[in-house]
Structure formats: C-alpha cells, structure tokens
Amino acid sequence: MTYYQKLxxxxxxxxxxxxxxxxxxxxxAAKMPEGGNAARSEAMAELALIHHELATAPSLxxxxxxAETESLSKEQKISLQEMKRSWQNDNIxxxxxxxxxxxxxxxxxxxxxxxxxxxxxxxxSQNLEAVVKLAREEAQIRAEATGLSRYxxxxxxxxxxxxxxxxxxxxxxxxxxxxxxxxxxxxxxxxDQVITPKGPFPIAQQxxxxxxxxxxxxxxxxxxxxxxxxxxxxxxxPTDVRITTRYDEADFTSALMGVIHETGHARYExxxxxxxxxxPVGQARSMGVHESQSLFFEMQLSRSKPFIEILAPLARxxxxxxxxxxxxxxxxxxxxxxxxxxxIRVDADEVTYPAHIILRYEIERDLxxxxxxxxxxxxxxxxxxxxxxxxxxxxNFTDGCMQDIHWTDGSFGYFPSYTLGAMxxxxxxxxxxxxxxxxxxxxxxxxxxxxxWLDRHVWKKASFxxxxxxxxxxxxxxxxxxHFKAHLESRYLED
Amino acid sequence: MTYYQKLxxxxxxxxxxxxxxxxxxxxxAAKMPEGGNAARSEAMAELALIHHELATAPSLxxxxxxAETESLSKEQKISLQEMKRSWQNDNIxxxxxxxxxxxxxxxxxxxxxxxxxxxxxxxxSQNLEAVVKLAREEAQIRAEATGLSRYxxxxxxxxxxxxxxxxxxxxxxxxxxxxxxxxxxxxxxxxDQVITPKGPFPIAQQxxxxxxxxxxxxxxxxxxxxxxxxxxxxxxxPTDVRITTRYDEADFTSALMGVIHETGHARYExxxxxxxxxxPVGQARSMGVHESQSLFFEMQLSRSKPFIEILAPLARxxxxxxxxxxxxxxxxxxxxxxxxxxxIRVDADEVTYPAHIILRYEIERDLxxxxxxxxxxxxxxxxxxxxxxxxxxxxNFTDGCMQDIHWTDGSFGYFPSYTLGAMxxxxxxxxxxxxxxxxxxxxxxxxxxxxxWLDRHVWKKASFxxxxxxxxxxxxxxxxxxHFKAHLESRYLED
Numbered sequence: 004m005t006y007y008q009k010l011x012x013x014x015x016x017x018x019x020x021x022x023x024x025x026x027x028x029x030x031x032a033a034k035m036p037e038g039g040n041a042a043r044s045e046a047m048a049e050l051a052l053i054h055h056e057l058a059t060a061p062s063l064x065x066x067x068x069x070a071e072t073e074s075l076s077k078e079q080k081i082s083l084q085e086m087k088r089s090w091q092n093d094n095i096x097x098x099x100x101x102x103x104x105x106x107x108x109x110x111x112x113x114x115x116x117x118x119x120x121x122x123x124x125x126x127x128s129q130n131l132e133a134v135v136k137l138a139r140e141e142a143q144i145r146a147e148a149t150g151l152s153r154y155x156x157x158x159x160x161x162x163x164x165x166x167x168x169x170x171x172x173x174x175x176x177x178x179x180x181x182x183x184x185x186x187x188x189x190x191x192x193x194x195d196q197v198i199t200p201k202g203p204f205p206i207a208q209q210x211x212x213x214x215x216x217x218x219x220x221x222x223x224x225x226x227x228x229x230x231x232x233x234x235x236x237x238x239x240x241p242t243d244v245r246i247t248t249r250y251d252e253a254d255f256t257s258a259l260m261g262v263i264h265e266t267g268h269a270r271y272e273x274x275x276x277x278x279x280x281x282x283p284v285g286q287a288r289s290m291g292v293h294e295s296q297s298l299f300f301e302m303q304l305s306r307s308k309p310f311i312e313i314l315a316p317l318a319r320x321x322x323x324x325x326x327x328x329x330x331x332x333x334x335x336x337x338x339x340x341x342x343x344x345x346x347i348r349v350d351a352d353e354v355t356y357p358a359h360i361i362l363r364y365e366i367e368r369d370l371x372x373x374x375x376x377x378x379x380x381x382x383x384x385x386x387x388x389x390x391x392x393x394x395x396x397x398x399n400f401t402d403g404c405m406q407d408i409h410w411t412d413g414s415f416g417y418f419p420s421y422t423l424g425a426m427x428x429x430x431x432x433x434x435x436x437x438x439x440x441x442x443x444x445x446x447x448x449x450x451x452x453x454x455x456w457l458d459r460h461v462w463k464k465a466s467f468x469x470x471x472x473x474x475x476x477x478x479x480x481x482x483x484x485x486h487f488k489a490h491l492e493s494r495y496l497e498d
Numbered sequence: 499m500t501y502y503q504k505l506x507x508x509x510x511x512x513x514x515x516x517x518x519x520x521x522x523x524x525x526x527a528a529k530m531p532e533g534g535n536a537a538r539s540e541a542m543a544e545l546a547l548i549h550h551e552l553a554t555a556p557s558l559x560x561x562x563x564x565a566e567t568e569s570l571s572k573e574q575k576i577s578l579q580e581m582k583r584s585w586q587n588d589n590i591x592x593x594x595x596x597x598x599x600x601x602x603x604x605x606x607x608x609x610x611x612x613x614x615x616x617x618x619x620x621x622x623s624q625n626l627e628a629v630v631k632l633a634r635e636e637a638q639i640r641a642e643a644t645g646l647s648r649y650x651x652x653x654x655x656x657x658x659x660x661x662x663x664x665x666x667x668x669x670x671x672x673x674x675x676x677x678x679x680x681x682x683x684x685x686x687x688x689x690d691q692v693i694t695p696k697g698p699f700p701i702a703q704q705x706x707x708x709x710x711x712x713x714x715x716x717x718x719x720x721x722x723x724x725x726x727x728x729x730x731x732x733x734x735x736p737t738d739v740r741i742t743t744r745y746d747e748a749d750f751t752s753a754l755m756g757v758i759h760e761t762g763h764a765r766y767e768x769x770x771x772x773x774x775x776x777x778p779v780g781q782a783r784s785m786g787v788h789e790s791q792s793l794f795f796e797m798q799l800s801r802s803k804p805f806i807e808i809l810a811p812l813a814r815x816x817x818x819x820x821x822x823x824x825x826x827x828x829x830x831x832x833x834x835x836x837x838x839x840x841x842i843r844v845d846a847d848e849v850t851y852p853a854h855i856i857l858r859y860e861i862e863r864d865l866x867x868x869x870x871x872x873x874x875x876x877x878x879x880x881x882x883x884x885x886x887x888x889x890x891x892x893x894n895f896t897d898g899c900m901q902d903i904h905w906t907d908g909s910f911g912y913f914p915s916y917t918l919g920a921m922x923x924x925x926x927x928x929x930x931x932x933x934x935x936x937x938x939x940x941x942x943x944x945x946x947x948x949x950x951w952l953d954r955h956v957w958k959k960a961s962f963x964x965x966x967x968x969x970x971x972x973x974x975x976x977x978x979x980x981h982f983k984a985h986l987e988s989r990y991l992e993d
Contacts, residue, residue: 016544019540019541019544019545020541020544020545020548022537022538023518023519023522023541023542023545024518026521026522026525027518027521030521030525034529034723035738036719036720036721036722036723036738037720038718038720038721038738039721039734039735039737041737042517042738042775042776043517043521045514046514046515046517046518047518049514049515050514050518053515053548223533224531225531225532225533226531226533226534227531228529228531239534240534240537242533242534242536242538243530243531243537243538280537
C-alpha cells in the first residue's frame, strides 16, 4: 500500500466517524427527547475525542512527507493537498488551547442564551472577552503556520483562498451603492399593496407542500429526508442528507422558503461525486459556495416571478384557498420580495442582508487583528447599523450585537460566507443565463437544465478547484460583485 | 486513581460508543432512507471495530488483576464482577474466529432473506453448516474458559446462570402438560363467538391510541419515543429509549399489543438505576428478565380482563366506533386470548408459544453439543411440531425450520429466553398478588403500585443480583414453572 493509499484509508476512517456524529447531531436536534441530552452530549464528546486522536496521530507527519514523493495522478495530487489542508487545520493548535477554547466557548454560548434575553451585555462581554483572547491566540498560530494575516487565517477555515484584501475591496464597493439602493427600493415599494397571508395554515398541509416542492427541486428522497427542528439546518452525509424546517401556523412562507433554501444545500451534498465520498477533496468547496447553492435555490430561483407562478397555485391548492387573494401569484411575488431594514440578520431580505454582514465583518476583522476591543463593539454596532440601515441599536444589545451565536463559541471568520454566497449565486445565474433562457425553462416547468448546469459546474467539482478557479471555469471570471448588484437592481428596481 | 476507577472509566467510554451505535441502529431501522444504507453500514462497522479494540485493550488484564486486590464496597465488588464478565465475553474469542463468524453470519443471513421465500433448504443448509461449524468452535472455547458445557456457555451470553440441566427439567415438565392443555383450551374456546375487528383503522388514530396507552403504562416521554419500523424493537439507551411498532390498517390489535410489549422493555430500561448508568452492573440482568418485563406488560397485564375493560372503550373512542361489537370489552377479551396452534413462532399466542421454543431449544442444544447435524433439522422439526402442536412441516421449510433469523448469524442459546421470560413474568405476578389485589388496582385505574413493585424488585436491581437471587428476593423462590402453568390454566380454562 502506498502512503497516499494509507492516507486515503485514514481519511475514510475519519469520515465514517464524522458520519455517525452527523446523524447523532441531527437526531439530537430533530428527534431526541429532552431527557436524553446529558448522556448524548457526553457520548458525542467522546466520539469527537476519538476523532481528534485519530486525526492527529503522530505517524501522519511521515505519511504526508512520503506521499508527497509518490507518483500520483492529477486528481490524487489535489486529493493529497486537501487531506493535508484538513490535517493541518486539525493539528495546528496545541491540545491545551483546543480544550480552553472549547470550555470558554461552551460557557459563553450557554450563558448567552439567557443573557441575550436579559439584554445583559455587561456579563456577556466578560465571557466574550475570554473567547476573543483565545481566538486571537488561535489566529496568531494559524497565521504563523500559513503566512496569512490573522483574520485571513481564521477565514481560511471556512472560505479558503479568501482574504481581507479581496473582501475589503468587494464590500467597499457594495457600501458605495447599497444604502442608496435600499432607499430607492423602499421608495418604489411604498405604493405596493401587499396582503400578508393570514393563517392558520395547518402544519400537515405545509409539510405536504414542502415535500412537493422539494421533489420538484430534485431533492432525492432515496438519499435524504425532511424533519422538524428549532433551528433549521442541512445535516447528515451525502448519501443521506437530513434537512429540517420549523413550521409556523400563522405563516407558511417562512417554512417553505426555508425548505427551499435547505434543499439547495442538500442538492449540493447529494450531487457531490460519489467516487470521492469520504475524502476531503470530495467535500463541498467552502461555506460560501455552499451558501451559494442554498441562495441560488431560494433567492435566484424560487423568489423569481416565474417560479412564484409555479408556487402560488400549489399553495392555493395545498391550503384549499382558491379564492384567497393573499395567495395570488402577484401578491405572493410582492410578498416574497418585500424589502424592509430591520435589526435581525436572520430575518433580513436579500437587499438589506449584506449590510448586516459587512457590519459584522468589519467588527470581527478588527477584533481579531487587535485593532478594537470587545468593549468597543456596542458603539461600533450602533454606528454602522445607523449608517448602513438607518437603525440605531443604542442600549439594545438583544437585537444588536448579542443576536448571533457565531462569536459566542469563537467562530470568527464565518460571517463573510453568507454574502459571498449571495454573490456567487448571482454570478452563477448570470453565467447560466448566457447559456439558456432560465425564465422560459421555469415557465415550461423544465428545471432539469438548470440543475444540470449546477451539477456540472459546482456539485461535481467538489473541492477539486479553488473557489477562484471554480468561479472562473463556471462563469469566466473570479468573483465579480457587479452580478449581485445587477441582480438586485433588476429584481427590485426594474419592471 | 484506583484500578477499579480506571476500569469504571473505561467501561463508561465503551458505553458511550454503544450509545451512539444504538441511536444510529435505531435511525437505520426507523428513519434512514434506503440509499443511505451502504455508507451507514460501513460507518457502523468502523464504530464496532473501535469498540472492539478498546474492549480488548491488553492493559485490561493487569487492571482487572490489580482491581481484584483493592478494597471495594459490596456494590463495587459486584460491579467489578460484571465488568469482568463483559470483558471476558468480548475477549475470549481469537480475532480470526470473530471475523470468520461475522462473515459467515452475514452471508447466511443475507442469502436467507431470499432462500426462505423460495423454500430453498438445500442452499440455505450449506451456509448454515458453516455458521454451525464456527458456533461449535466458539462454544468449545467458551466452554473451556468457563467450565460450562458447550451449549451452557453459549446460553450464558444471554441468560447467565441458566443451564441445560435446569432447562431440561423445566421444559420437560412443560412437555408433560402443554399438549393436553392446548387441546383443553381449544375445546373450551370452540363454542366462543369471536368477531374479528374489521379495518380500516387509520394509522394516525392507531398512533394516538398507542401513545395514550404508553402514557397510561408509565412510559416516560422525556426519556424516549415511539416510531415505526419493519421489525418492532426496543432500542436506544436508558435515558432515551426508542421503541418502534408497525401499523396494519386492517388490524389495530397487533400494533397496539406490540407497543405494550415494547413499553414493558422500555420501562425496564428507563427504570434502571441512574447512578449506575454506563456500567455493566447497571444494565438489565438478562434477555430472559428483559422479556419477563415485556411479557408482564403484554400478557400478564394487558390481555387480562380488567385491562381490556380499560382498553376497549379507549379503542372505540380512538376509532370513533361506539357501536362496533367487535370492539366491545367482551369480544376484545376473547379476541386477545384466542388460542390456535400455528406454524409461525412470532405469531403464536402465549399458550402455544412455549412449544415453539422447546422445539428450537432441543434442536439447537443437540446441534451445538454435536449430537445432531444441520441435515437432521427438517425431520426433527417436523416430528416435534407434529408431537407438540399437531402440525406437520414436511417439505415446508419457509414456515418451518427456516422461519427465524436467530440461527442465521449464529445466535445459538437465545431462544430459551423467550419462554423463561414468560415464566418469570407469571412468577412475578403471582408474588405481586400476594401483596396486593392486582385486578382491583387495574379496575381502579391505579397501576402505580404495580409499577412500583416491578421497579423495586426488578428494574432497580439491574445486574446486582443473579437471576436466581433476583427471583428469590422478589418472589421467595427460584424459577418455578408452576406459576406459568397456573396462569395459563386460570386465564384459559377457568370462568
């Protein structure tokens, strides 16, 4: 057995452990009764420890060194690179820092669940300071090992290849046009007569509609399922993708759009190349590319007028409301593209969403680089919310800088992925449009060519290409935020 | 840390791995889409390997030797014994035999699923011969290590302390009265006018009724749930017990009685002493004692006339059939205690069931002891079926010696547990009756004293007592099959 083969075998072993961990996490969120949590958490921690011990086995250093001298195919070379990247990410931190991080993160996140409700920034900030201190240590170690800046080294965990330099430029451009665009869209929408659909929408009917739409969007039910959890997510493994939603009897659109979003994530996973399952190179390229698929399905596809033309009659039928004007195609189209600045990121529409991300990016970048301190966050948050969205959060920590879970456990560097995903999605759609008439295909109920394009250009590429090259091969250029801008202008200012 | 403490820590680690394995097995049977199976099976096999490597770590030999010289409490001494028993069971077989067994078992079981349908004894018997050969090797090794006979050593995996000598005596007694009893019951029931309840019974209503009855039987939904699978089982872990059933629209009684049966298993698990969770001594005593709890709930409790008085009106209400005579208390009582000899063990009533078990016991005992060969099975099966139940299985392998899964993967020694469980259950009920008026309690809808008795005498004892001592402390005597006989006579021949 060659060293490359030994490394493959080892990676597949790790992947099998991650498989069981993913299923048990899904179960914990979607099925487990409350009283099972304590023992489950301990069992999961044990499995994580077993995974960590295997992933950091000392013999791997030599295996990688030797494998690099072996004669490998082009694909194997990339596979080796990705195995090494994954191994380095797992190995770079000293064990005591990993443990301290885990403890500080658990403590901060756990307390945050109460402190947020109580608007208790004072106590929260003390826990957060401990988390930030350790995150800076982590960033320093990762920076030294990779030659990247500290924040770039953190971002590389989620979006390899992305740098502050690029993001500063992209987000800088967005900032020049976004606040004005929001104002224009608001002015244009001011005269729209939108009827909010009024519940109750029985959950059994919402579920049936969700499953129907998932089917139309090509979700493979032989390799996945839909369930319910408090926080919707896409989990499981490529051969068995578990997506979840949360039904609200008063509003069917939120669960439905959520299901469509997760279906985008799911199709990426289900579409990954089978022969590379279980190896790092066979995984999704990055968090941003993952988000591009969910946002392609949700924003590019499903909130488009032609898709609402499919959706609206199905909704009227599902809820037996043939004469409900709120469920007319025109009204649902208006309702699904309503723009309104708000405090909460997860509730934001696609026009105001980037403002929430840019704000967080600017703060966490400076926090990790040591240019600002935790104590500076509330004032910066208020200043930027006012500047970008015209909303002050002074004194309102609950709906301001304490609203997200990400920082509580030290996941700095993740936020940009959301807006990068929205931009990749718009760029994919623009490229696709050069090859086919997407609107006509949707109107003809012929979505297959759309899925085929994504399958060929994104899903089957797994991690064989860098994000830059994936974009170049699929669209002819690296990330160009003009496509996102054009998408927003076309959807929200034209017609 | 003492060696006893090291062993406890190690056992808890193994238990955490088993926890995740139990949840993933449940998922595989109850939730997993078909296409997820291949990758899941590989991942589960990997976890089993990790478990096996830990369970057979060479350092344990010394740890046990040293722990035995340490000063331990009475409970710790028993805990150490049980850890050692579990360790020896895991360690005694050479690795290559474990692997050969696993391969031969998988091959035989897999082919059996087709061969059974095709009545293909010829090809099945070849695979079974390979399985039996390895089971005999296993039995020989276990016999040498324990000083037991070969079959006793196999049975000790499921029912420690039980021997052929005891079973031959017990089953020998049963054989003297069972065939005549069956005839008497049949004669007595011949004139009964029983109406078979006629479907459809909608599954949603069956489920609601099942959950209602589970609640009345004290199932703790904070620590467990009910789902659907092809083969009903009780899985999960004590803090999170997963029971399953299979609904048939044409017949609500089969799912309902199944749910009650699994609820008995579940309450045993949920009732195990919390402070010993994760250690061998904190587990259920044996397969037979486990079955005694499911059969106590199903046979002793729920098929009794006073319980049917609770059940029947609930069923009429659940299915909105107030005037359906088939759901009258009297008819359901007759229907739930109908006796009819049949070919299939899993469909048998409690009167004919022991005949199916005695037959299997006598054959597998002689097979493992080398007194008969695989080729002898069909003739023996036919002879014994004819003798005990008056049914010939000549040429009918499908409904004869090929009906069970147990032998296909080499689980010889398990079958007696079913009938031992029925006998323990009857003996528990007889003892309970000396302390309280069980019938009155049921009529008063006051089941708590019944559950308290089981909790005190069985559930909370976990594996601290041998089965003999558990029976003695709970009922004043070791296993006495007269209680089972008296139960059958009382229920099926009196009134």
